[in-house]
Amino acid sequence: MEMKPLTRVLLGLVCLLVAIWLVAPTLVVVPMSFNENKSLAFPPQGFSWQWYQNFATNPDWSNAFLNSLKVASIVAVLATVLGTLAAFGLDRMKARPANLLRMLMLTPMVVPGVVLAIGIYAVYLDTQLVGTLIGFVLAHTILALPFVLIAVSASLEVFDRRLETAAASLGAGALTTFRTVTLPLIAPGVLSGLLFAFATSFDEIVVSLFITNPYLKTLPVQIFASITRDADPTVAAVGTILLFATTILIGGGMLLLGRERKGRP
Amino acid sequence: MNPVQASRGAAIDLEAISKAYGGFKALDGVSLRIEPGEFMTLLGPSGSGKTTTLNVIAGFTDVTSGKLLVGEKSVVGVPAHKRNIGVVFQHYALFPHMSVGRNVAYPLTLRGVDKATREARVARALDMVKMGDFAHRYPSELSGGQQQRVALARAIVFDPPLLLMDEPLGALDKKLREWLQLEIKRIHRELGTTFVYVTHDQEEALMLSDRIAVFNRGRIEQVGTGRQLYDEPATLFVGRFIGDSTVLRGEARSDGNSTALSIAGETVTAPRKLSGEASPVMLLRPEKLSLRRPGQSASGGNRLSGTIGEAIYLGSESKYEVKLADGSAAIVRSPLTGESFGLGDKVELCFDGSDATLLADDASADTTLT
Ligand SMILES: Nc1ncnc2c1ncn2[C@@H]1O[C@H](COP(=O)(O)OP(=O)(O)OP(=O)(O)O)[C@@H](O)[C@H]1O
Ligand SMILES: [Mg+2]
Numbered sequence: 001m002e003m004k005p006l007t008r009v010l011l012g013l014v015c016l017l018v019a020i021w022l023v024a025p026t027l028v029v030v031p032m033s034f035n036e037n038k039s040l041a042f043p044p045q046g047f048s049w050q051w052y053q054n055f056a057t058n059p060d061w062s063n064a065f066l067n068s069l070k071v072a073s074i075v076a077v078l079a080t081v082l083g084t085l086a087a088f089g090l091d092r093m094k095a096r097p098a099n100l101l102r103m104l105m106l107t108p109m110v111v112p113g114v115v116l117a118i119g120i121y122a123v124y125l126d127t128q129l130v131g132t133l134i135g136f137v138l139a140h141t142i143l144a145l146p147f148v149l150i151a152v153s154a155s156l157e158v159f160d161r162r163l164e165t166a167a168a169s170l171g172a173g174a175l176t177t178f179r180t181v182t183l184p185l186i187a188p189g190v191l192s193g194l195l196f197a198f199a200t201s202f203d204e205i206v207v208s209l210f211i212t213n214p215y216l217k218t219l220p221v222q223i224f225a226s227i228t229r230d231a232d233p234t235v236a237a238v239g240t241i242l243l244f245a246t247t248i249l250i251g252g253g254m255l256l257l258g259r260e261r262k263g264r265p
Numbered sequence: 266m267n268p269v270q271a272s273r274g275a276a277i278d279l280e281a282i283s284k285a286y287g288g289f290k291a292l293d294g295v296s297l298r299i300e301p302g303e304f305m306t307l308l309g310p311s312g313s314g315k316t317t318t319l320n321v322i323a324g325f326t327d328v329t330s331g332k333l334l335v336g337e338k339s340v341v342g343v344p345a346h347k348r349n350i351g352v353v354f355q356h357y358a359l360f361p362h363m364s365v366g367r368n369v370a371y372p373l374t375l376r377g378v379d380k381a382t383r384e385a386r387v388a389r390a391l392d393m394v395k396m397g398d399f400a401h402r403y404p405s406e407l408s409g410g411q412q413q414r415v416a417l418a419r420a421i422v423f424d425p426p427l428l429l430m431d432e433p434l435g436a437l438d439k440k441l442r443e444w445l446q447l448e449i450k451r452i453h454r455e456l457g458t459t460f461v462y463v464t465h466d467q468e469e470a471l472m473l474s475d476r477i478a479v480f481n482r483g484r485i486e487q488v489g490t491g492r493q494l495y496d497e498p499a500t501l502f503v504g505r506f507i508g509d510s511t512v513l514r515g516e517a518r519s520d521g522n523s524t525a526l527s528i529a530g531e532t533v534t535a536p537r538k539l540s541g542e543a544s545p546v547m548l549l550r551p552e553k554l555s556l557r558r559p560g561q562s563a564s565g566g567n568r569l570s571g572t573i574g575e576a577i578y579l580g581s582e583s584k585y586e587v588k589l590a591d592g593s594a595a596i597v598r599s600p601l602t603g604e605s606f607g608l609g610d611k612v613e614l615c616f617d618g619s620d621a622t623l624l625a626d627d628a629s630a631d632t633t634l635t
Contacts, residue, residue: 166358
């Protein structure tokens with residue numbers, strides 16, 4: 001459709017404004033991380049790398065970062081495996097019970113985080129899971145599972161099940177069919193579920209605040225603790241690192257997907 | 266398996282197969298013997314149970330009752346992936362994430378065939394369907410006809426003793442369909458495999474098959490060669506489903522060995538009798554009917570008066586639709602060398618009584634056909 005020049009300029013302007021509005025708060029973090037003074041004031045003064053140094057050398061920060069990486073990696077794998085199996089099972093069930101079960105599994109997304117956190121905390125006190133790796137992994141998996149379920153279910157929705165019949169006629173049993181036909185074709189959904197699960201765990205804060213203790217902190221907990229205690233610009237340095245890491249990850253993923261699509265129209 | 270040795274086809278026995286969905290009987294006591302190496306077509310209108318029969322043989326659908334033998338062995342309860350039967354689907358069902366070569370190699374990989382043998386057999390199967398140059402393409406880069414040829418290669422590459430095809434050419438245009446019919450016929454001849462082919466296109470059935478099983482409402486009405494079905498239909502449904510036909514209905518009177526029908530005041534006779542109570546109708550093929558101008562003297566035989574309702578020029582011959590006095594229509598085919606008639610001409614429809622097939626009337630034959 002052809003647009004009038006004026007319309008096009010106006011549209012561009014509006015898009016630009018919305019874009020600035022969306023990313024500006026995030027980008028503010030970048031200059032703040034190079035502040036010379038120990039303050040979170042904006043605009044920052046001077047220039048220094050000291051907060052990045054602090055992040056790398058201060059065990060409070062590096063341990064928290066490694067903990068988060070560890071927890072999020074395990075959660076991503078666990079939630080992806082469980083969520084994919086659940087999505088597959090629900091896809092093959094009768095519609096009515098499947099919808100009920102699906103709603104049940106999606107509740108962690110709907111229930112207020114604080115309520116969930118209180119519940120988990122109460123259970124963890126009894127079972128001594130507070131401040132443990134298992135405790136974090138289990139809690140985060142509950143939260144990440146719905147994202148995997150949704151992503152994989154969407155892929156299964158468009159998957160042509162008649163291909164499984166064809167595979168059977170060619171000699172493939174149920175497991176082989178899943179491994180060689182179904183899984184490769186729903187892989188984009190599984191992959192985005194994996195990413196979502198990782199991200200969900202990596203920046204989870206509400207439940208984490210409840211089940212953390214001085215021996216095991218994740219990065220968001222450390223950020224929160226730091227910012228409530230003093231105005232330490234290391235927070236901004238961490239934010240900047242995460243910003244670039246996610247940009248590269250997502251951008252790279254999109255590039256890869258785009259190339260694959262072009263190679264196989 | 267030795268590639269030189271042609272694989273022998275398997276025999277199939279369906280014995281009183283029934284399949285019910287809730288209270289609805291999709292198959293109602295289907296019995297059929299298919300000989301090794303035979304090309305059998307299941308023909309019938311939509312919803313008559315052709316696909317269900319094929320799915321039962323392939324193992325995609327389990328039966329409610331009845332026996333099923335493939336190669337003289339019962340396969341009831343054997344899952345589809347253990348039956349070693351090739352299947353070609355109307356919707357191609359190629360794996361979109363695999364190249365043509367990997368699609369065709371898939372059944373061989375599953376069977377643990379080593380790489381060298383696998384590549385040789387894939388190449389041979391692709392050559393057989395004339396797709397040898399396309400091994401590196403992906404299914405989305407092929408036309409419908411090309412995809413179906415790859416699907417055919419994939420279904421025969423593991424030398425199954427039986428190949429099932431469910432309207433494999435249904436989604437293709439007429440020219441391509443006719444060419445692929447010839448290809449399928451050639452491949453059947455070269456392989457010696459038993460083929461079971463589903464279609465609702467009677468011309469396709471006549472062109473391909475050794476024998477045809479005509480389905481109607483979950484039952485088989487008749488099994489036979491195309492010629493048998495055309496010349497000696499067992500039921501009115503078969504007579505009307507295969508080829509063009511004219512059905513004469515009237516007040517019936519049987520005496521001795523002949524039957525007379527009185528139609529709007531005129532009487533026609535056939536030197537035959539129908540056994541049983543049902544009221545008889547006469548079925549006539551278009552080439553057994555001829556047209557004359559009224560009053561023209563003619564030898565003996567039956568005559569009915571009518572008017573030309575439709576005249577169609579078909580190149581080598583003309584096809585006329587004649588409105589009879591009772592309102593029904595007759596279809597006549599006559600060579601261009603004969604006299605030609607125009608729309609609205611009064612004519613006499615002539616035929617020899619011995620050319621008429623007497624069949625039991627069945628009002629439902631008309632409704633299921635349309
Ligand atoms: N899964 C099912 N549940 C209920 N009814 C079914 C099911 N599958 C088939 N049927 C019914 O069984 C009957 C036979 O179906 P079938 O698919 O065998 O017909 P067909 O002869 O292949 O027709 P077509 O030429 O349209 O493909 C139809 O009336 C159909 O509605
Ligand atoms: Mg069908």
